[in-house]
Amino acid sequence: MNVTVVGAGYVGLVTGACLSEVGNHVCCIDSNEDKILKLQLGEIPIYEPGLDQLVRSELNLERLHFTTDIAHGVSFGDVIMIAVGTPQDIDGSADLSYVREVASTIGEYISSFKVVANKSTVPVGTGDLVTREIRNGIAKRGIECDFAVVSNPEFLKEGNAIEDFQKPDRIVVGVEDSIAASIMRELYTPFNRSHDRMIFMDVRSAELTKYASNAMLATKISFMNEIANLAEQINADIEQVRIGMGADPRIGYQFIYPGCGYGGSCFPKDIGAMIETGASVGYPLKILKAVRQVNDKQKNILVDKVIVEYGANLAGKHFAIWGLAFKPNTDDIREAPSLTIIQGLLDCGATISAFDPGANNIARQLYKSEERVNIVDDAYDAILGADGLLVVTEWKVFRSPDFVLIKNRMRSAIIFDGRNIYDPEVIKAHGLSWHGIGRARAVFSAPAH
Numbered sequence: 001m002n003v004t005v006v007g008a009g010y011v012g013l014v015t016g017a018c019l020s021e022v023g024n025h026v027c028c029i030d031s032n033e034d035k036i037l038k039l040q041l042g043e044i045p046i047y048e049p050g051l052d053q054l055v056r057s058e059l060n061l062e063r064l065h066f067t068t069d070i071a072h073g074v075s076f077g078d079v080i081m082i083a084v085g086t087p088q089d090i091d092g093s094a095d096l097s098y099v100r101e102v103a104s105t106i107g108e109y110i111s112s113f114k115v116v117a118n119k120s121t122v123p124v125g126t127g128d129l130v131t132r133e134i135r136n137g138i139a140k141r142g143i144e145c146d147f148a149v150v151s152n153p154e155f156l157k158e159g160n161a162i163e164d165f166q167k168p169d170r171i172v173v174g175v176e177d178s179i180a181a182s183i184m185r186e187l188y189t190p191f192n193r194s195h196d197r198m199i200f201m202d203v204r205s206a207e208l209t210k211y212a213s214n215a216m217l218a219t220k221i222s223f224m225n226e227i228a229n230l231a232e233q234i235n236a237d238i239e240q241v242r243i244g245m246g247a248d249p250r251i252g253y254q255f256i257y258p259g260c261g262y263g264g265s266c267f268p269k270d271i272g273a274m275i276e277t278g279a280s281v282g283y284p285l286k287i288l289k290a291v292r293q294v295n296d297k298q299k300n301i302l303v304d305k306v307i308v309e310y311g312a313n314l315a316g317k318h319f320a321i322w323g324l325a326f327k328p329n330t331d332d333i334r335e336a337p338s339l340t341i342i343q344g345l346l347d348c349g350a351t352i353s354a355f356d357p358g359a360n361n362i363a364r365q366l367y368k369s370e371e372r373v374n375i376v377d378d379a380y381d382a383i384l385g386a387d388g389l390l391v392v393t394e395w396k397v398f399r400s401p402d403f404v405l406i407k408n409r410m411r412s413a414i415i416f417d418g419r420n421i422y423d424p425e426v427i428k429a430h431g432l433s434w435h436g437i438g439r440a441r442a443v444f445s446a447p448a449h
């Protein structure tokens with residue numbers, strides 16, 4: 001099958017490469033010329049494990065090609081997938097301008113039957129909007145042309161995106177046209193072999209399924225963070241509580257890790273968009289408002305702990321940050337807790353050295369005019385002379401560090417463990433001080449600083 005993917009970001013690029021790998025011919029389009037030039041040369045603008053090899057191999061096989069030419073893309077694909085960004089608008093709702101622009105361009109060029117599948121995360125009703133935009137474009141040209149708009153939300157996780165795409169838990173397709181349904185089934189057949197993972201429903205329900213899934217996951221995180229903060233107040237240990245809770249199969253162990261908050265390009269904006277959807281129909285979403293409120297506070301929790309240790313005036317203090325990406329195995333720092341933490345420390349007068357195994361380049365760009373933030377190339381350079389080490393992202397490389405080196409290099413050997421990745425007893429044995437999340441019993445202070 002010929003497939004066009006519009007938007008060559010985290011979702012579009014992975015989708016294009018994975019659909020190409022199974023034998024389709026794929027055209028990936030992006031409006032960003034630099035990005036397309038790089039991709040044509042096999043240079044991958046994002047960090048996603050395995051993606052560079054896959055894209056290069058598909059380019060070499062000439063099954064995958066990149067262009068900014070949307071007219072070519074519209075005529076090329078039997079299926080046109082929309083995978084452009086849907087960032088948060090000023091009022092919190094989803095900004096649909098990119099989706100609208102793509103839909104109207106499809107309307108300008110479409111001349112034979114196409115399935116237009118929306119992979120972007122979009123509010124309920126966007127399928128209707130895309131249909132209207134395409135229809136308007138067709139009407140303006142005074143021609144007749146049939147098409148079907150399908151909702152095909154994406155559930156991949158950055159950092160594990162290729163495997164998630166190749167072995168999805170479910171493939172949700174919102175479709176109200178039987179020909180489009182069978183084309184979508186054919187497209188996904190290679191990813192649907194061991195058992196049927198395809199779930200067909202109406203378009204609006206598919207759009208809501210994506211938001212509701214992200215909202216549920218964010219709720220689990222904020223719930224657990226709230227219980228962790230309570231545990232700290234009443235001298236319980238959230239790690240023991242977590243293990244006890246997760247043993248109940250109705251709860252399970254996934255997504256109940258306490259930490260310094262969720263971030264990324266999806267949860268914050270999707271929760272915001274859902275709250276706005278509720279407000280727009282006069283049905284305020286109370287749980288999701290609380291989820292967001294708890295998370296906003298949680299992103300500051302490590303700074304709060306630093307202030308408890310040192311006071312609110314951090315002038316002359318220097319801190320190391322390990323982990324800038326919103327989660328391991330990605331270079332994505334959009335809405336990452338690290339950004340809130342860095343700002344919080346700067347506001348109190350501190351200086352910062354930070355290291356991330358994947359996001360250093362992007363962070364360097366972001367902080368290029370901020371002299372008080374130094375992005376370094378080695379984790380152990382970051383801690384040199386530091387008054388505290390804040391572990392913000394649980395990359396594997398941070399899990400078993402050289403505690404002797406940490407103690408020797410830091411001015412005050414205090415670890416603020418924002419993901420509870422260290423065993424407090426091991427840290428204590430090395431003579432370091434440690435603060436975790438929701439682990440009052442395990443907190444111990446350094447001898448002196």
Ligand SMILES: NC(=O)c1ccc[n+]([C@@H]2O[C@H](COP(=O)([O-])OP(=O)(O)OC[C@H]3O[C@@H](n4cnc5c(N)ncnc54)[C@H](O)[C@@H]3O)[C@@H](O)[C@H]2O)c1
Nearest residue numbers: 007008009010011030031032084085086098120121154158
């Ligand atoms: N990143 C994730 O983990 C993830 C997971 C599931 C769903 N989603 C959803 O998928 C969508 C895309 O997310 P992403 O993270 O891939 O975004 P992204 O910002 O990485 O990529 C979007 C791309 O679209 C391009 N673009 C914008 N307007 C365009 C246009 N008119 N024509 C061609 N290209 C255009 C941009 O240049 C950019 O390269 C969003 O709605 C997001 O919520 C993301």
